[in-house]
Amino acid sequence: MDKRLILAVAGSGKTTHILNQLDEENRHLIVTYTRENIRNLKSGIERKFNFFPGNIKLYSFFEFLYSFCYKPYRARFDKPNGICWDNPDPRRRIPEKNRAHYFTGDGRIFSNRLSKYMFRIGLEEAIISRVEKYFDIFHIDEVQDFGGYDFDFLMHFSALNIRLNWVGDFFQHTYDTSRDANKNKSLHSSLDGYLNRFSEVGITIDQDSLFKSRRCPKAVTDFITEHLGIAIETHKDTIAYVQFVDDPAQIEDIALDNSIIKLFYRNHNEYNCYSSNWGKLKGADHLQDICVVLNKKSLELYKKGKLRESAPLTKNKLYVACSRANGNLYLVPENLLLKFKKP
Amino acid sequence: MKIINRIILHNFKRFDSFDTPLNQRLNIFIGDNESGKSSILEAIDIVLSGSRSKVETIGISNLLNKKAILDFFDAGKHYEKLPKIIIEVYLDDSGNADLNGDNNLLGINSDGLSLICEPDIQFSKDIKAVLEQEGKNFPYEFYSISFKTFADRSYSGFNKYFNHILLDNSQISNEYATRSYVKKLFHGNADVANRSVLENKYRSLKQHFQRDILCELNKGLPYQFALQSNSKSNLETDITITEDDIEIENRGKGRQCFIKTDFALNKSKFELDTILLEEPENHLSHNYTLQLIDRIKEAGDKQVIIASHSNMIAARLGLRECIMLNSSGTSSIRLNDINESSSRFFMKAPDNNVLQFVMSPRVVLVEGDAEFILMELFFKRLTNYEPHQRNVHIISAGGKTFKRYLDLARFLDIKVAVITDNDGSYDKYIDHNYSDYASDKWLISADKNDELYTFEVSLYHENKAICDALFGPGRTKLTVLEYMLQNKAECAFRLLEEKANELAIPSYIQEAIAWISD
Numbered sequence: 001m002d003k004r005l006i007l008a009v010a011g012s013g014k015t016t017h018i019l020n021q022l023d024e025e026n027r028h029l030i031v032t033y034t035r036e037n038i039r040n041l042k043s044g045i046e047r048k049f050n051f052f053p054g055n056i057k058l059y060s061f062f063e064f065l066y067s068f069c070y071k072p073y074r075a076r077f078d079k080p081n082g083i084c085w086d087n088p089d090p091r092r093r094i095p096e097k098n099r100a101h102y103f104t105g106d107g108r109i110f111s112n113r114l115s116k117y118m119f120r121i122g123l124e125e126a127i128i129s130r131v132e133k134y135f136d137i138f139h140i141d142e143v144q145d146f147g148g149y150d151f152d153f154l155m156h157f158s159a160l161n162i163r164l165n166w167v168g169d170f171f172q173h174t175y176d177t178s179r180d181a182n183k184n185k186s187l188h189s190s191l192d193g194y195l196n197r198f199s200e201v202g203i204t205i206d207q208d209s210l211f212k213s214r215r216c217p218k219a220v221t222d223f224i225t226e227h228l229g230i231a232i233e234t235h236k237d238t239i240a241y242v243q244f245v246d247d248p249a250q251i252e253d254i255a256l257d258n259s260i261i262k263l264f265y266r267n268h269n270e271y272n273c274y275s276s277n278w279g280k281l282k283g284a285d286h287l288q289d290i291c292v293v294l295n296k297k298s299l300e301l302y303k304k305g306k307l308r309e310s311a312p313l314t315k316n317k318l319y320v321a322c323s324r325a326n327g328n329l330y331l332v333p334e335n336l337l338l339k340f341k342k343p
Numbered sequence: 344m345k346i347i348n349r350i351i352l353h354n355f356k357r358f359d360s361f362d363t364p365l366n367q368r369l370n371i372f373i374g375d376n377e378s379g380k381s382s383i384l385e386a387i388d389i390v391l392s393g394s395r396s397k398v399e400t401i402g403i404s405n406l407l408n409k410k411a412i413l414d415f416f417d418a419g420k421h422y423e424k425l426p427k428i429i430i431e432v433y434l435d436d437s438g439n440a441d442l443n444g445d446n447n448l449l450g451i452n453s454d455g456l457s458l459i460c461e462p463d464i465q466f467s468k469d470i471k472a473v474l475e476q477e478g479k480n481f482p483y484e485f486y487s488i489s490f491k492t493f494a495d496r497s498y499s500g501f502n503k504y505f506n507h508i509l510l511d512n513s514q515i516s517n518e519y520a521t522r523s524y525v526k527k528l529f530h531g532n533a534d535v536a537n538r539s540v541l542e543n544k545y546r547s548l549k550q551h552f553q554r555d556i557l558c559e560l561n562k563g564l565p566y567q568f569a570l571q572s573n574s575k576s577n578l579e580t581d582i583t584i585t586e587d588d589i590e591i592e593n594r595g596k597g598r599q600c601f602i603k604t605d606f607a608l609n610k611s612k613f614e615l616d617t618i619l620l621e622e623p624e625n626h627l628s629h630n631y632t633l634q635l636i637d638r639i640k641e642a643g644d645k646q647v648i649i650a651s652h653s654n655m656i657a658a659r660l661g662l663r664e665c666i667m668l669n670s671s672g673t674s675s676i677r678l679n680d681i682n683e684s685s686s687r688f689f690m691k692a693p694d695n696n697v698l699q700f701v702m703s704p705r706v707v708l709v710e711g712d713a714e715f716i717l718m719e720l721f722f723k724r725l726t727n728y729e730p731h732q733r734n735v736h737i738i739s740a741g742g743k744t745f746k747r748y749l750d751l752a753r754f755l756d757i758k759v760a761v762i763t764d765n766d767g768s769y770d771k772y773i774d775h776n777y778s779d780y781a782s783d784k785w786l787i788s789a790d791k792n793d794e795l796y797t798f799e800v801s802l803y804h805e806n807k808a809i810c811d812a813l814f815g816p817g818r819t820k821l822t823v824l825e826y827m828l829q830n831k832a833e834c835a836f837r838l839l840e841e842k843a844n845e846l847a848i849p850s851y852i853q854e855a856i857a858w859i860s861d
Contacts, residue, residue, distance in 0.1 A: 057440075067494075067495075067496070068440065068494075071444070071446075071495040071496075072443060072446065072493065073444060073445045074445070075446050076445075076446040076447070076495070126452075133440075133443075134438070134440040134443075
């Protein structure tokens with residue numbers, strides 16, 4: 001049984017890779033995390049087949065966990081009332097054997113403890129057989145987002161006796177599906193350690209299939225490799241450039257150009273221009289030229305040629321931001337955009 | 344194709360709890376009036392259709408078990424003890440994950456659908472207020488209705504998992520029932536895309552009529568006549584079913600019942616999963632009933648669930664497919680353990696009283712018409728009661744078929760007295776013959792005197808003077824006894840009419856009646 005984790009780089013076509021695997025014969029389970037990805041996959045499937053085949057089930061991660069794995073076994077017993085997206089108050093220490101450790105007073109289950117709860121009540125085996133019963137191939141997009149107890153659950157799925165086609169980009173890890181105290185906290189601290197967790201449970205690591213970007217031009221991938229220390233190559237041979245801009249006139253042109261998105265470290269809403277935050281556009285593939293706004297700290301590091309030493313999550317978000325470019329990448333210091341800041 | 348393999352009812356109508364497995368193909372709920380046959384079909388219909396409005400129309404107060412409500416009040420009106428209505432339909436594995444889960448009363452992993460009516464937690468304060476009032480005010484209004492699969496997925500009439508039809512022949516003249524029947528069958532034979540095309544063509548035909556034909560009439564009028572085209576007047580509302588160019592509504596009731604059932608059983612493109620037939624024998628003559636039985640038998644592998652109290656339907660479709668409901672209790676008995684040969688016997692036997700037999704707590708089986716004619720009289724004289732007042736049914740088994748009935752009785756809690764002849768050897772034909780049939784629930788009663796080999800002989804022996812006086816005059820060739828033996832039923836009838844109070848009752852019959860009425 002082929003069980004595979006494909007390590008992909010930004011823009012290498014993860015979604016397309018999954019779409020290519022789909023057919024109308026096998027029963028496919030696709031789980032992904034972001035809403036953006038659900039949309040991409042859904043429209044991709046409809047484009048491919050001209051309808052949405054009944055043999056393909058597309059779930060967001062928590063819908064899968066809650067509606068497919070948990071509720072069929074325990075709904076009548078636990079009477080859950082939905083999912084609570086806020087994490088439980090860490091100061092209130094409730095023993096793990098109590099219902100209140102997992103559920104709010106009004107019966108909603110804490111999203112970051114759903115996996116933990118299923119382990120607690122011993123649903124693993126039942127869920128394994130349920131997935132095996134209804135599916136032939138299990139696709140996961142954005143594997144890198146699994147964290148906390150959810151990662152343990154993911155590891156448990158390695159025991160499935162069906163084909164596993166999991167795709168992720170370690171460096172696009174910008175948030176966790178859930179976090180709970182110290183559970184799997186250091187999971188993402190090194191690539192080797194991370195990959196080890198998968199090979200330990202018998203999953204083949206594939207770093208060759210999707211190592212070239214179809215989106216970013218060579219100038220951008222070179223920039224990412226050089227400055228962020230993330231190995232990425234490209235299929236693209238169009239000419240583009242990466243430019244650090246500090247000429248106020250050119251900055252104004254860029255800021256006013258609504259075909260160029262301005263990507264901020266955070267709080268992009270404070271600026272009066274077409275904008276977003278670095279990590280937010282994971283999965284987006286429609287942007288041509290982009291402008292990455294460097295905050296004070298990253299500007300310093302950039303100037304020293306040490307962007308790769310940014311805090312891991314920051315670096316990953318910056319990677320997501322830079323790799324959105326289908327065309328040119330502009331780098332602009334945040335302090336030169338003050339003019340556009342809302343009063 | 345989805346198959347129902349089990350039904351569980353909890354606090355539904357007369358059933359506080361009811362649980363029965365179902366056969367893959369054919370199921371016949373048999374039972375007396377008020378035994379709950381129709382309620383079971385209704386429960387299945389409700390849960391399969393996922394229709395809230397169906398439940399609302401009937402009303403929670405009419406669905407919730409009356410005893411559960413009384414118990415609730417007797418136990419002191421505690422909020423947490425408010426009774427729930429649960430209907431669960433267990434299905435064979437259908438390959439659909441949305442149906443599969445552990446959310447059912449048995450806590451087993453299965454495909455299935457359920458209806459739960461329970462106090463709505465949103466209104467718990469209002470419910471508390473109602474309960475705090477004096478007297479027995481039950482908070483029906485605050486019950487929620489939820490349709491869920493065993494995977495805890497909600498479903499409704501619009502996104503349901505099951506395709507079924509309920510044919511209620513007692514509602515044959517109900518226009519709404521006929522409409523929804525026609526619609527269902529129309530949907531069964533044309534898919535959504537096809538229906539849209541037909542709908543569209545129908546609308547344009549109407550437009551043509553209006554433009555080309557009504558225009559004459561409309562000429563010079565200040566306002567125009569036109570054809571309606573809206574939700575109340577479209578292809579689905581106008582379509583009907585015809586046979587030989589006669590609309591189904593205009594056929595006789597019997598023929599209507601027949602056509603409807605037959606058409607539903609027919610193989611259609613978009614197969615119905617299950618067909619529910621409520622008293623299909625309604626309005627049907629003997630002959631039509633037989634034809635209908637043939638159609639049901641031939642209906643391929645479609646699951647059919649029938650509620651009936653027709654002897655013919657139960658016996659001819661096979662007793663092994665029958666699920667018997669008792670009107671006193673709420674339990675059911677499946678007759679599928681009856682041995683094959685006895686089941687086939689009742690299938691082939693003349694239309695007899697097999698249902699009466701299985702549904703009676705106490706039965707006297709006699710051999711033929713003569714015994715049958717006199718037995719009621721004997722019973723009344725010995726006990727001062729009519730047999731039915733003591734829950735005793737007298738059945739003429741028509742010859743020596745007692746063992747078939749006893750095979751049936753093995754699975755039922757029935758007390759059976761067999762009154763038979765010794766045929767000249769009590770040892771051989773009674774003791775030995777019935778040695779495999781020893782039970783304290785049965786009594787095989789025959790004259791111990793081998794010379795009194797048959798009923799008429801015993802009767803003559805006890806009532807020589809009466810018989811001679813009644814049948815002697817006019818005899819030239821035959822003796823009185825010979826005459827009685829050759830005219831059994833006629834003689835019994837004359838004895839009943841003319842000598843009812845004087846007849847001496849043979850002792851083996853006395854014993855049997857004393858035993859059965861005890």
